[in-house]
């Protein structure tokens with residue numbers, strides 16, 4: 001070779017090395033997305049076929065094409081022929097294909113209280129129930145997620161241990177509410193929004209807030225356009241009659257947390273939620289009331305605030321829709337939660353509000369504990385841990401109990417996927433549509449099953465779940481997370497390849 005050619009080659013060396021590096025890194029990253037231990041399916045690109053695919057505008061018979069973790073095309077059956085071209089097809093027949101559920105309210109208790117639940121068991125239960133994304137609450141783990149440092153502990157604990165996508169809410173507590181830089185560091189580190197309690201939370205390092213803290217929180221959140229979720233109960237003086245009010249009786253517990261607690265908290269919240277109106281000092285922020293139980297005065301107040309232009313939404317949970325106070329057996333503390341499950345007419349009105357769109361969405365409020373804390377031997381409703389354990393069952397529970405009220409597949413998608421995606425700022429999720437993440441549940445709405453010891457329950461402590469022993473309709477067949485088939489016919493993918501979602 002002539003010396004001029006050599007010189008040219010040598011001068012181009014950095015470019016050649018760079019191109020080789022790009023080629024190599026593309027090759028390795030492709031390898032990691034097709035890693036078979038993340039998925040029970042050996043392909044990255046494939047079609048899912050079904051007679052019932054729930055899309056944002058209609059239920060179609062057709063096919064969804066997935067590639068690299070995303071939905072890349074959606075075809076109706078009549079236009080489907082000839083599209084396959086060597087791409088594998090999974091035909092689910094009559095089973096329903098819909099967006100995976102997004103649970104915006106779950107306590108996975110990791111790190112710090114993994115004897116209660118933990119990321120591996122909690123997220124295995126989630127995918128077995130068709131949940132593909134969940135947002136973890138900042139309390140019940142230890143330490144509570146109230147600062148950048150404590151969020152980092154969560155992210156570290158989740159690494160390689162989650163089967164679904166997991167985002168995090170940060171805590172708004174008195175310690176950070178008036179400390180703008182502490183709150184901003186937490187938000188900059190990636191929490192999707194904040195959560196606070198207006199009554200004691202039961203967790204020492206998660207103290208309660210009042211409207212003044214919440215007002216401050218909203219003003220910071222406005223800049224970030226992220227929501228504040230609030231546990232809306234405000235304590236009032238309650239008198240129990242010693243010797244008359246039996247702590248083993250559910251009606252005693254009900255007396256200790258009347259609907260007026262929810263009403264009082266919401267009344268106080270509405271003095272600051274008006275800041276979120278267009279032109280208000282916290283425009284851009286959003287207030288979300290978690291686990292509404294009172295379907296009377298509290299709901300009326302929320303409706304009024306919505307009508308006045310406050311940016312406010314509300315969720316309720318399957319346990320308030322499935323159970324009523326009258327049916328709760330003596331001493332059965334599996335049913336203890338806060339706010340409490342109220343009477344049957346209250347439940348009817350919750351369903352009505354949900355069907356009419358006054359309640360925006362559903363969440364699990366999965367809040368397990370170690371079984372000892374449920375005090376099953378004593379059956380003391382006043383002393384037992386309050387929290388319902390339900391993560392794996394929310395889809396069949398909503399479907400089974402909703403039958404009587406006319407629940408539809410479209411409603412399920414709205415309550416469990418579309419609206420929660422919006423609350424959590426996840427516009428890549430919550431729908432079967434081209435360009436969205438391939439987070440999908442496939443299930444048989446007509447199939448019935450008994451939730452007994454023969455059923456594979458993945459929660460750490462099945463014994464504390466109030467749903468055990470019930471007969472439900474709607475069986476999850478398969479769950480896809482980021483295009484990976486992570487749950488299929490009762491089996492999980494070997495590796496936990498869910499990703500953490502940071503804002």
Ligand SMILES: NC(=O)N[C@H]1NC(=O)NC1=O
Nearest residue numbers: 201202337338367386387
């Ligand atoms: N700390 C905690 O999880 N509390 C939850 N449990 C419950 O029943 N309601 C809640 O807010």
Ligand SMILES: [Zn+2]
Nearest residue numbers: 231290291338
């Ligand atoms: Zn709560």
Ligand SMILES: [Zn+2]
Nearest residue numbers: 105137365367
């Ligand atoms: Zn909760």
